[in-house]
Amino acid sequence: MPKITEARILIIATHGFEQSELEFPRDQLRVKGATVHVATPDGKPIKGWEGSDWGRAAEADLSFDAIDVAGYDALVLPGGQINPDLLRVDDRAIETVKAFARDGKVVAAVCHAPWLLVEAGLAKGRPMTSYPSIKTDVVNAGAEWVDQSAIADGGIVTSRNPNDLKDFVGKIVEEIEEGRHAKKAA
Template sequence: MQRVLIIATDGFEQSELVQPRDLLAEAGAEVTIASLKRGEIRGWDQKDWGESVPVDCTLDQVNAEDFDALLLPGGQMNPDVLRTEHKVIDIVREFDAAQKPIAAICHAPWLLAEADIIEGHTVTGWPSIRTDLSNAGAAVVDEEVVVDGNLITSRKPADIPAFAQALMSALNMEGADG
């Protein structure tokens, strides 16, 4: 069974956490949600606060060795808060150093830039962060999903099926169709 860690906090784009989580779980993955606090975190659903999801553990309880992949949902608020948390950046770097898949969608590639792991890689992301990604040394493209080494990036909620499928492929999992 593949074990996937999702790191998020309040303000995550709801569809970008819930849909990949559900697709991965349906394909047989064990999915763990880690955050800055215990309890629940609240999603952002397009233009207003959305539903809350339960947190399985706090970041200080996370050991990258216990997981096969890392998934980083976007939204504007979520990755902007997380990129200032040293523990989050350390975890991203640990997954990268182990060459484990790291899947980041929408604004979440900000975390990859903050971790200084995208230089020389091709990535995509939400249009407003593409300059930041380029300034961090990445080649930035406008594509549904980009896989470059262990990094998997996508632009927006409409890309979720391809995004989740790319992560499942990286984990050699049979997933739902496209």
């Protein structure tokens, strides 16, 4: 069984990520012993969103073009309104999400980031949660929306909001330690 201490985790994000939804998983997964990298569209730092204004920058380890899916065990998608809305129209981001899912790797999305799962065609037929304002989008994509802090289904982890980040990280660890997940037929 894989251990979190041996895991390599990729976070993809762009400007406007919800500050805590990138920082908390990144930092907590590192504390648990995982190697965590942050990829941004151009490999440059990105600015977070905190409360009602711009927040702190997050350093990038690589660009989207440099992502090698084979080198990672899991993908984490922070929310916020701006970040996932920009990423769901970025072909490189969507292809990355699809590639992780195709390989049976963990894909974890919090808050508004399930928009990326919808765009990648991963919602149909699975229980999911999200920020309440995108519930209709998730349901219209064929998911069964559940009001729960964190849900895992076949390696796909979803969570509602920053208040659920501890449960979100817990589910990510649990799913990584279960190993590869069989692809769920849509």
